[in-house]
Amino acid sequence: xxxxxxxxxxxxxxxxxxxxxxxxxxxxxxxxxxxxxxxxxxxxxxxxxxxxxxxxxxxxxxxxxxxxxxxxxxxxxxxxxxxxxxxxxxxxxxxxxxxxxxxxxxxxxxxxxxxxxxxxxxxxxxxxxxxxxxxxxxxxxxxxxxxxxxxxxxxxxxxxxxxxxxxxxxxxxxxxxxxxxxxxxxxxxxxxxxxxxxxxxxxxxxxxxxxxxxxxxxxxxxxxxxxxxxxxxxxxxxxxxxxxxxxxxxxxxxxxxxxxxxxxxxxxxxxxxxxxxxxxxxxxxxxxxxxxxxxxxxxxxxxxxxxxxxxx
Amino acid sequence: xxxxxxxxxxxxxxxxxxxxxxxxxxxxxxxxxxxxxxxxxxxxxxxxxxxxxxxxxxxxxxxxxxxxxxxxxxxxxxxxxxxxxxxxxxxxxxxxxxxxxxxxxxxxxxxxxxxxxxxxxxxxxxxxxxxxxxxxxxxxxxxxxxxxxxxxxxxxxxxxxxxxxxxxxxxxxxxxxxxxxxxxxxxxxxxxxxxxxxxxxxxxxxxxxxxxxxxxxxxxxxxxxxxxxxxxxxxxxxxxxxxxxxxxxxxxxxxxxxxxxxxxxxxxxxxxxxxxxxxxxxxxxxxxxxxxxxxxxxxxxxxxxxxxxxxxxxxxxxxxxxxxxxxxxxxxxxxx
Numbered sequence: 252x253x254x255x256x257x258x259x260x261x262x263x264x265x266x267x268x269x270x271x272x273x274x275x276x277x278x279x280x281x282x283x284x285x286x287x288x289x290x291x292x293x294x295x296x297x298x299x300x301x302x303x304x305x306x307x308x309x310x311x312x313x314x315x316x317x318x319x320x321x322x323x324x325x326x327x328x329x330x331x332x333x334x335x336x337x338x339x340x341x342x343x344x345x346x347x348x349x350x351x352x353x354x355x356x357x358x359x360x361x362x363x364x365x366x367x368x369x370x371x372x373x374x375x376x377x378x379x380x381x382x383x384x385x386x387x388x389x390x391x392x393x394x395x396x397x398x399x400x401x402x403x404x405x406x407x408x409x410x411x412x413x414x415x416x417x418x419x420x421x422x423x424x425x426x427x428x429x430x431x432x433x434x435x436x437x438x439x440x441x442x443x444x445x446x447x448x449x450x451x452x453x454x455x456x457x458x459x460x461x462x463x464x465x466x467x468x469x470x471x472x473x474x475x476x477x478x479x480x481x482x483x484x485x486x487x488x489x490x491x492x493x494x495x496x497x498x499x500x501x502x503x504x505x506x507x508x509x510x511x512x513x514x515x516x517x518x519x520x521x522x523x524x525x526x527x528x529x530x531x532x533x534x535x536x537x538x539x540x541x542x543x544x545x546x547x548x549x550x551x552x553x554x555x556x557x558x559x560x561x562x563x
Numbered sequence: 564x565x566x567x568x569x570x571x572x573x574x575x576x577x578x579x580x581x582x583x584x585x586x587x588x589x590x591x592x593x594x595x596x597x598x599x600x601x602x603x604x605x606x607x608x609x610x611x612x613x614x615x616x617x618x619x620x621x622x623x624x625x626x627x628x629x630x631x632x633x634x635x636x637x638x639x640x641x642x643x644x645x646x647x648x649x650x651x652x653x654x655x656x657x658x659x660x661x662x663x664x665x666x667x668x669x670x671x672x673x674x675x676x677x678x679x680x681x682x683x684x685x686x687x688x689x690x691x692x693x694x695x696x697x698x699x700x701x702x703x704x705x706x707x708x709x710x711x712x713x714x715x716x717x718x719x720x721x722x723x724x725x726x727x728x729x730x731x732x733x734x735x736x737x738x739x740x741x742x743x744x745x746x747x748x749x750x751x752x753x754x755x756x757x758x759x760x761x762x763x764x765x766x767x768x769x770x771x772x773x774x775x776x777x778x779x780x781x782x783x784x785x786x787x788x789x790x791x792x793x794x795x796x797x798x799x800x801x802x803x804x805x806x807x808x809x810x811x812x813x814x815x816x817x818x819x820x821x822x823x824x825x826x827x828x829x830x831x832x833x834x835x836x837x838x839x840x841x842x843x844x845x846x847x848x849x850x851x852x853x854x855x856x857x858x859x860x861x862x863x864x865x866x867x868x869x870x871x872x873x874x875x876x877x878x879x880x881x882x883x884x885x886x887x888x889x890x891x892x893x894x895x896x897x898x899x
Contacts, residue, residue, distance in 0.1 A: 298694060307712075364604035364608050370601070387882055390812065390877060392818070394821040426608050458597070520707070539703070546700070
């Protein structure tokens with residue numbers, strides 16, 4: 252390739268040009284240009300490839316799933332094998348409850364942890380360690396989290412439950428929320444903190460009333476995106492919430508949130524996509540459509556409402 | 564640094580006086596209390612992971628004692644015939660991950676180049692967000708799409724074409740003894756994995772490329788270098804450790820990806836695949852597909868052991884990723 256260009260200064264002098272200029276002049280200009288053009292074209296091609304695959308997937312889900320969406324889809328129980336009609340009402344409700352409880356557990360703790368990292372821990376040894384663990388934590392496969400909650404909660408209690416599912420999802424959200432909070436608080440200029448403290452306001456009130464208020468929109472975006480992300484998780488729910496053909500009923504009964512397997516959208520979609528019954532497959536695609544609309548819709552919406560910085 | 568000074572100021576407190584009694588209470592109890600509450604929350608993040616490790620080890624102890632390290636060298640997972648082995652799954656994991664990395668890393672690098680050097684910031688934001696949206700699509704949807712769209716396509720078009728052309732003579736592409744048409748295969752799973760990890764590697768690579776000092780790159784351009792030469796000779800020199808970190812992030816994701824692979828890889832738990840077009844399994848997808856089949860105490864314990872193995876493997880790569888990314892931030896002068 253053009254790797255030999257820098258060493259070619261001497262031979263170029265034969266061109267008759269001024270030595271200084273000649274040294275700068277590349278030997279195989281056309282070739283360098285060609286390589287560069289090739290890279291540029293492949294860069295565009297790669298980006299469009301990624302976007303095209305995304306659009307293809309969305310298109311396929313919309314095409315196959317749109318027919319399943321009607322009122323019954325949201326309000327009725329799934330049909331038994333071979334029957335027509337029915338919906339995914341119980342699974343939608345279950346996913347909403349499981350995800351909400353997970354958010355209620357993980358968001359406050361993650362948020363406060365992030366505040367500590369950004370405001371108090373900063374570059375200290377403990378904070379560096381916690382940050383490292385949080386980063387690593389975000390890369391733990393979700394199935395491993397499922398296995399963990401199964402071993403810690405499902406096995407001792409001897410039953411699957413929606414609550415176990417919430418714990419698994421909360422576990423996944425926790426480091427995400429902590430690191431997002433930290434990153435966003437770091438964007439708040441120090442002058443804001445200093446002026447608050449200069450007024451004689453205690454540190455905790457400066458943090459809550461000034462710093463966090465300044466970063467409010469970013470924090471809300473982070474919290475919503477962290478929640479949406481786990482709402483589409485399947486693997487951890489396979490081993491924790493499992494699935495149920497019934498409505499979520501009460502708390503501690505066999506169909507209750509703490510007492511037994513709880514229907515949820517992702518696991519139901521997974522189960523129904525693999526059976527050879529047309530109606531069930533249609534419902535699976537409907538469920539997939541609902542998930543993708545919620546996830547991508549909220550992602551785009553949050554980005555449009557609160558455009559984070561101008562990093563790009 | 565400045566926060567330390569600020570702390571000292573806060574602790575000094577306002578001047579004494581009866582009228583100031585209320586704020587002083589805040590200073591004395593409010594700040595330490597707030598600090599402790601947030602500290603405990605921060606530590607929870609770390610404690611959570613150590614709890615996870617502890618619980619996995621404790622619950623796989625039965626299997627560890629019973630099977631020991633031969634678990635890792637036994638090929639087949641077939642509890643009904645008394646064979647508890649992770650080797651087939653480990654081999655499948657390595658193969659799917661390698662396929663994904665070979666495709667995703669170069670693509671991610673050139674996309675990162677596009678976003679940082681070739682297009683104006685506004686365009687870059689739109690394109691970058693579009694690519695990032697790939698990461699927002701849940702794994703199960705990649706799996707369903709793969710099952711209904713990609714598997715038939717691979718089975719009917721790609722794999723027949725591959726095996727009939729001279730590619731079919733290349734060792735890893737020549738159908739092996741367990742070949743089933745190639746629709747459900749290591750290759751199909753690897754392709755989908757590549758698309759799934761693409762946005763992660765792209766985002767991290769873009770971030771490290773953005774940390775390369777503007778002046779250094781401009782010096783390169785000023786010397787008449789092309790974009791590609793600046794990337795290869797200057798940016799990558801600076802950001803290489805960060806790109807390595809980004810690669811490890813993608814690697815860790817690919818190793819642990821479950822649902823999409825479970826749909827597509829074929830679920831052959833008995834054999835080490837000889838070819839990319841053969842079916843296989845991965846550690847993560849084996850756990851997902853076999854958990855509800857587990858009957859005895861040893862079955863369950865062995866699956867948790869499998870989870871522990873996966874945890875350790877991904878941990879190694881995530882830690883490596885963090886170390887490399889940190890090194891990149893240091894060499895480019897970013898925040899540690």
